[in-house]
Amino acid sequence: MTRPGICGKIGEMTDWKEGMPPVVRFAPSPTGYLHVGGARTALFNFLFAxxxxxxxxxxxxxxxxKRYQPQALEEIFASLKWLGLDWDEGPEAGGDHGPYFQSQRTELYRRHADELLAAGRAYRCFCSEERLMRLRQEQEKAKMVRGxxxxxxxRGLDEAEVGRRLAAGAPHVVRLKVPDDRAVIFHDRIRGDIATDSAQLDxxxxxxxxxxxxYHLANVVDDHWMEVTHVLRGDEWIASTPKHILIYEALGWAPPVFAHMPVILAADGGKLSKRRGAASVLDYQRAGFLPEALRNFLALLGWAPGDDCELMNxxxxxxxxxxxxxxxxxxxxxxxxxxxMNGVYLQGHSVESLLAEVRLLWEGMDLPAGALADEEHLKKVIAMFKERSKRISEIAGNSLYFFRDPLEYEPQAARKYFKGEALPLFDDLLDRLAGVEPFSREALEGLYRGLAEERGIAAGKLIHPTRLAVSGVGFGxxxxxxxxxxGRETVLRRLQRAREHVAGRG
RNA sequence: GGCCCGUUCGUCUAUCGGUUAGGACAUAAGAUUUUCAAUCUUAUAAGAGGGGUUCGACUCCCCUACGGGCUACCA
Known part of the structure; x- marks a missing residue:
C-alpha cells in the first residue's frame, strides 16, 4: 500500500536567495464560492510563503x-480553512497592514489618485457610459487596428472646464495618462520577459x-503598502500587468516580482464551471473528499516536485x-x-478519525430511530467499507443495509442469483443458521463450506444469493x-423475506 | 480584429542539447478472491506541423496551425 507522506522531503528547506522573507497575498473577490482554480492559486501562495x-x-x-455577495466571504474563509491554508494576516487574523477589506481602504486609494492628479499623471474624465459605449461600437465597426x-x-480638458463640471457635481472617473509608444517590460518568473507597447494600453x-x-489601482496600492514582494496570481492577469507597471511608475514605487499561474481547465478543455464537474471547493467537501487529498492533487496541477513523488503531505x-x-x-x-488519490488518503485514516464525519452523513439519511446508537457497531461497519471506498460519502452511502432492511434487490444480481434453484438452498440455510453457535464469521464460514460440500455445489452458489438477500446488492x-x-436475527429475517420474494416470482 | 500566453502518452507530469523519452492516473490483459474494491504482474500510449541553429534537438530561434487570456467605471 502506498501511503501518503512517503517522500521524506522534510529538512530540505532552503532560504530565499534574495535574503528577505517574501510577502505574498491571496486576494479573492467575494462574488461567489471559491473555485478550485482560486484555491490552487491560494495554495501556491501559501506554499511559497x-x-x-x-x-x-x-x-x-x-x-x-454590483457583484458583491455577502455569503461569499464565509465560503471563501471556510474553503481556505478546510484546505489547511491559514493566513498570517487578513480578516479574522488581523495584522499590521489592515484593514484587509478594500472597501475599507477607499481613503487611501483616493489619496493616491489625488496625488497622481496633482502630478499630472492622471486626469478626470466626465464621459458618460453612453458615449463610451458608442465609441466602442464605432471602433468595432471601423475595425481600428490601433488606438x-x-x-x-x-485628457485635454482645461482646468477651468474641469473646475466648472466639478462644481456642478458632474460624475466622473479618474484615468491614468498612459504614455505614447513606449515599451513596458516586466519579468514574469514563470514565462520570462514580457514586453508590451504602451500604445496597446488605453x-x-x-x-x-x-x-x-x-482592481488595477487598488491592487497596486495595497501590494505596496502591505509590502508584498511577490504577486502570484492567475495568468488571466498577464495582459493587465503592464498597466500595473505603469501605475507603479507613476506613483514612484518599485513593482514586486510577478509570477502568473496557469489556469485549470475542465476535462473538455473548457473553463472549469459548476456544470463541468464541480468547481467549488466546498462541493468537493460535500462530495466526500478529504482536504489533504484535494490539496495534494491541486498542488500537482501546474507544479511538480521534479522527482516521481506524487503523494505529499x-x-x-x-x-x-x-x-x-x-x-x-x-x-x-x-x-x-x-x-x-482520495482513496489512498482515505485508507490512511483510522476508523476513529472517520467516525464523526460518517455518522453525520448517516444521520442525514433518514434511518430508523436508534439505528446509530451502538458506536462499536458503527466502527465495525466503517472498517468493512473503508477499504473498498474512495470517498467518505461512499462509506455512508453503501452501508445503509446495516441499519435497515434492504428496500429492494439489485435487478441484475437478482436475475443471476434469485432463481428457483435457490429455494431449497434458502431452506437449508434458514434451518442451519438458526442453530449455529456461535454466530461468528468462522462458524458461519464452516457452515457454508460444509453445506456446499454436502450438496456438491460451489460455495458461491450459497454465498451470492445470501449476500443479495441480506444486503440487496451484489457487492460489498x-x-x-x-x-x-x-446478527442472527436480522440475517434470518432477511433470508426469509428473500425466500418469499423468490417463491413469489415463481 | 488587435495584443499577449501556451503546445511531451487520453490526463497530470519528468527531461534544464546527446535517454531504449521516465513516473502517476485512466484503459486493457493476467494473477488472487465468496462479490465489489484493494493488491501484484504485464501491456497499449507522447515530443502539433514546417523551417532553421548545431556534430547532435523534445529541449534554442522563426513561421504556421490549434488552444487559452485580455481588449469594462468586473475582478
Missing part, C-alpha cells in the same frame, strides 16, 4: 459593489465614479515547492486521479464478517 519563511496575507477585493479603447477625450480608469478604485509540499518548477501550461482537472464486504455484524 511557508517554504521561504515569509508571510501569507489574505485580502478581500470587494470594490465591485482602440478610450479616445482620451477628456487610459485606464483608476477611480470609478462611485468613489471605489478599480503539507510539510513535504512546503519543503519541495519552488516557483521555478511551476509550469506555464494550463492543466486539465482530472477527476479520476483525484478519486484515486466479505460475507461472513458481514453476517456476523448483522
Amino acid at each position: 511557508r517554504h521561504h519563511h515569509g508571510r501569507f496575507i489574505l485580502r478581500i477585493e470587494d470594490t465591485d459593489q 482602440s479603447g478610450y479616445d482620451r477625450h477628456c 487610459d485606464l480608469v483608476l477611480l470609478k465614479s462611485d468613489g471605489f478604485p478599480t 503539507l510539510e513535504e509540499l512546503i519543503a519541495a515547492f519552488t516557483l521555478e518548477r511551476v509550469q506555464a501550461k494550463a492543466a486539465v482537472f482530472d477527476q479520476a486521479k483525484l478519486e484515486w 464486504p466479505g460475507l461472513f464478517e458481514m453476517l456476523e455484524a448483522l
Whole structure:
C-alpha cells in the first residue's frame, strides 16, 4: 500500500536567495464560492510563503459593489480553512497592514489618485457610459487596428472646464495618462520577459465614479503598502500587468516580482464551471473528499516536485515547492486521479478519525430511530467499507443495509442469483443458521463450506444469493464478517423475506 | 480584429542539447478472491506541423496551425 507522506522531503528547506522573507497575498473577490482554480492559486501562495519563511496575507477585493455577495466571504474563509491554508494576516487574523477589506481602504486609494492628479499623471474624465459605449461600437465597426479603447477625450480638458463640471457635481472617473509608444517590460518568473507597447494600453480608469478604485489601482496600492514582494496570481492577469507597471511608475514605487499561474481547465478543455464537474471547493467537501487529498492533487496541477513523488503531505509540499518548477501550461482537472488519490488518503485514516464525519452523513439519511446508537457497531461497519471506498460519502452511502432492511434487490444480481434453484438452498440455510453457535464469521464460514460440500455445489452458489438477500446488492464486504455484524436475527429475517420474494416470482 | 500566453502518452507530469523519452492516473490483459474494491504482474500510449541553429534537438530561434487570456467605471 502506498501511503501518503512517503517522500521524506522534510529538512530540505532552503532560504530565499534574495535574503528577505517574501510577502505574498491571496486576494479573492467575494462574488461567489471559491473555485478550485482560486484555491490552487491560494495554495501556491501559501506554499511559497511557508517554504521561504515569509508571510501569507489574505485580502478581500470587494470594490465591485454590483457583484458583491455577502455569503461569499464565509465560503471563501471556510474553503481556505478546510484546505489547511491559514493566513498570517487578513480578516479574522488581523495584522499590521489592515484593514484587509478594500472597501475599507477607499481613503487611501483616493489619496493616491489625488496625488497622481496633482502630478499630472492622471486626469478626470466626465464621459458618460453612453458615449463610451458608442465609441466602442464605432471602433468595432471601423475595425481600428490601433488606438482602440478610450479616445482620451477628456485628457485635454482645461482646468477651468474641469473646475466648472466639478462644481456642478458632474460624475466622473479618474484615468491614468498612459504614455505614447513606449515599451513596458516586466519579468514574469514563470514565462520570462514580457514586453508590451504602451500604445496597446488605453487610459485606464483608476477611480470609478462611485468613489471605489478599480482592481488595477487598488491592487497596486495595497501590494505596496502591505509590502508584498511577490504577486502570484492567475495568468488571466498577464495582459493587465503592464498597466500595473505603469501605475507603479507613476506613483514612484518599485513593482514586486510577478509570477502568473496557469489556469485549470475542465476535462473538455473548457473553463472549469459548476456544470463541468464541480468547481467549488466546498462541493468537493460535500462530495466526500478529504482536504489533504484535494490539496495534494491541486498542488500537482501546474507544479511538480521534479522527482516521481506524487503523494505529499503539507510539510513535504512546503519543503519541495519552488516557483521555478511551476509550469506555464494550463492543466486539465482530472477527476479520476483525484478519486484515486482520495482513496489512498482515505485508507490512511483510522476508523476513529472517520467516525464523526460518517455518522453525520448517516444521520442525514433518514434511518430508523436508534439505528446509530451502538458506536462499536458503527466502527465495525466503517472498517468493512473503508477499504473498498474512495470517498467518505461512499462509506455512508453503501452501508445503509446495516441499519435497515434492504428496500429492494439489485435487478441484475437478482436475475443471476434469485432463481428457483435457490429455494431449497434458502431452506437449508434458514434451518442451519438458526442453530449455529456461535454466530461468528468462522462458524458461519464452516457452515457454508460444509453445506456446499454436502450438496456438491460451489460455495458461491450459497454465498451470492445470501449476500443479495441480506444486503440487496451484489457487492460489498466479505460475507461472513458481514453476517456476523448483522446478527442472527436480522440475517434470518432477511433470508426469509428473500425466500418469499423468490417463491413469489415463481 | 488587435495584443499577449501556451503546445511531451487520453490526463497530470519528468527531461534544464546527446535517454531504449521516465513516473502517476485512466484503459486493457493476467494473477488472487465468496462479490465489489484493494493488491501484484504485464501491456497499449507522447515530443502539433514546417523551417532553421548545431556534430547532435523534445529541449534554442522563426513561421504556421490549434488552444487559452485580455481588449469594462468586473475582478
